[in-house]
Amino acid sequence: MASLKETPRQKMIGMMYLVLTALLALQVSDALLQKFTLLNNSLEIANQSASSKNKSMVTGIEDRIKDLPNPAAYSDILKKANEVRKLSDELVNHIDGLKSKVIETGGGIDPETGTIKNPKEEEKVFELMVGANSKGEAYRLVPMFDQYVTKLQSIADPGTKFPSLALAAKDDPVASRDAAQSNKDFAELNFEHTPVPAALATLSQKQAEIRRYETEVLSQLASKVGAKEIKFDKVFAQVSANANTVVAGMEYQAEVFIAATSSGFTPRMSFNGASIPVVDGRGQIKFKTSGGGYDANGLSKKTYTATVAYMSPAGPKTESIQKEYFVLKPTYNIETATLPALYLGCANRLSVVSPGLGALWNPQFSAEGGEVIPGQNRGKVTVVPSSATITLNVNNGGTLLGKETFKVRRVPRPDVRIFGNGGELNEKKGTSASGLRTLDARAIADESFKATNPEDANYRVAQVYVALVRGQRKIDEIANLPGSGSIAKLASQAQPGDRYYIEVKEVQRKNFKGTIETIPVSMVKNIPLSD
Template identity: 80%
Template sequence: MASLKETPRQKMIGMMYLVLTALLALQVSDALLQKFTILNSSLEIANQSATSKNRGMVQGIEERIKDLPNPDAYADVVKRANEVRRLADALVNHLDALKNQILEAGGGIDPETGNIKNPKEEEKVFTLMVGAGKSGEAYKLESMFSQYVKDLEKLADPGTKFPSLANDAKSDPIASKDANQANKDFAELNFAQTPVPAAMATISQKQAEVRRYESDVLAQLAAKVGAKEIKFDKVFAQVSANANTVVAGMEYQAEVFIAATSSGFTPRMSFNGSSIPVIDGRGQIKFKTSGGGFDANGLSKKTYTASVSYMSPLGPKTETIQKEYFVLKPTYNIETATLPALYLGCANRLSVASPGLGALWNPSFSADGGEAIGGQNRGKVTIVPSAATVTLNIANGGTLLGKETFRVRRVPRPEVRVFGNGGELDEKRGASASGLRSIDARAIADESFKSTNPEDANFRVSELYVALARGQRKIDDITLQGSGSIAKLAAQAQAGDRYYIEIKGVQRKNFKGAVETIPFTMAKNIPLN
């Protein structure tokens, strides 16, 4: 979309329109009506100046073409310029006729005072412009404004867009915030409860916008033939380097020079044949590099073509530049000596680094056979496998760099040890019949697993069965949740008896806080003495 800059005069007219909109929301007084009359006169003077300027721009285009080597080649430019003038003149003339009708609704001009006879007239203005059932002239204006903008954009440079000339209250920065105005359409907003001078000033403002749009397109056409005066008013220093990345010990080479652009001239620029945006006279090239064809050093030689088209004193001219660049094959390292085996259903944390990409390293991960969870820091990833193997897909900037496949092993079973009164119970040594009052069964994680996956190495015995036996006869029993008191058994215990201890359940809590039951069976017989 083209960017159309406003001149100070155009900004002033826009500000006057905002003031006009605000004044319409106020109670109208004689003094205020006089201000509207003055405002309308100022707008009409500005519009006359714009009309003369635009007429001069068309004449300047025609004169410039006569001096070019091949005038016939620019016939289309002259045709478009005249069509722009015709469209604007036709719409402005129609608006002049509407202003005359509004003036007549106010009784015309008093020959003695030179003022409008009945400036406060609102009803006749409403009937003319809004009408019953939306039959007024303002609704016809909406379609005319819309068609004018469409026709003008066809004559302008590709991508040029003009704002609507018939905004309703919702699109107006002031009226949209007023509850009494917010739901009004274009006609009601501008011409309902509107006295004669205010209605005339509103139409004059629209004429100013029409002339501004006309001026913008004529300026574009003038630039095509060099009729628009070009001043290189933006001078800056520029550095052109052979390479932005060098290896330590290599020479860095660059050229420093002065460059200049013009804020009043926008050349056409392209990249590989496609047009590119131009900001402050400088084309903006941005594209995602592609790999392939890497040499033994991991480099791939690439080229692109840029062109600049502008109007020279001898006519249109295009400069073409072919630029060479190199693409470095992206590499990465998984920060571990060897690819580790991962544990099923656990948080396996890895760090993936790419020294070659430096600040451009911003990887994303996905996994086949599991889940890949990106960390807060770049390159950190947590893999949660759900299959016998898991493949980690490593991408950077949407480009897949590689795949790494890991073996998946099951979580090693914990070792369960049984303690009584704080000390570990031994089947050979036994325990005191009267002194053993509590039992604690502990599920202890494998040391290797615990060191690599501490968040998943949380085991506990969930069910513990203890029976007091005398010979082949069971005296009593109790079931505990991993640990607890066996005082009721100890009260019946005698030397020569034994405790039969069976582990019936073990559980593990993973890094997400989820608890799973692990099939586990173990029994001990502890003799009592």
């Protein structure tokens, strides 16, 4: 039986899957939702890279066949390669459609923040993917996965065995060890009690497996025509620099590499005639830059020569590349945790530095579209935007060095939650009619906003309306409860079967200046009461 050879990228994706499966077996906390989003983003980037590589592999097979003495004899290999691509693309595209539906269960994408409106949504994900009587989308995936694996194995080399893409918990290496998970089927294991970002990451991981299987079969087909990699007659040398413009006195770094290389040889590379180390087929260039000879724009044009010697299909070959770069007179850099966008009406702390000017650096700032507050140290400034964009003017010694324009974001609205009896009140579970004596309404700041602008992320619930309702009849009410307080007068009348109608009327935010503003908010909860 042939085993799948995994590249480092594929091993990384496999490790991501193990982590994902382990996390899904836990009661996922709010703090992990962002991690799931980052995991899904990483998987999607890796999947795009794998798709591009596989497409290039098919092109390499086609080009190689054209150069063979009898191309017609290998037409079936190209046909199979195209079939593998088609099967994989169709299944990946179908999963993309499911991911769009999953995003919709979370309310879609917020146009202001670019994030999912309700990433915590689990019930709608369950309804979509698992559903009643095992009729959810995840169950429809199982035969599609099985059919895909079967077709790929019929094209692959004899003995190739691809693991199932729809493992039940008892067959999963992680979930099978958990007594609470081991009896679940594929759909329940992956999409029960699963928030939106986790469901997206699960589907992206399945797409990664599909691309991995596709790569394996295409590699087998490519090896049959001697085109396991893109053919070497199109090899070219290239220099990749971190930057073409650097400040005098700073290090210049670049890589010299060939676009397609082989593990069978290591190219020899040099910089201005001197050998340089080659790591994974890429030459490492590093040297100190020198200034002088600046033009009217403060630029000094420089060049160097890189040489690459490698084995081409026609034999040994050497190519030389002359690379041009520019040395720039010392200027400034802006450092801030909130770039590239700032928050409206908030204290956005910036640090503007100029290593090249050193002791001569003593900047002054002004702004268009907001105000600036100078800091105590040189280069420190607080920018407070009042419009959709703000332009920061940077001056030093009476000379305007530049203008920096920033986009401005609106402050994200807080998440309002209601607490009582030592925990958050739940509309499904309800609470005790006799035990709930106080309410605590909390406005919780967006995590990323709080991290970058803590002085502006101070929220409080200012007014809450609470009513005791029996059936359709209101028994009593508290019209102006502050963010937290006693509801004893309602609790004394409450009976099992009643409910508390809770409406948040007003939320306030205190900014870095101590100014308080009212935040538009609309939230209603109905908390059922029991014994």
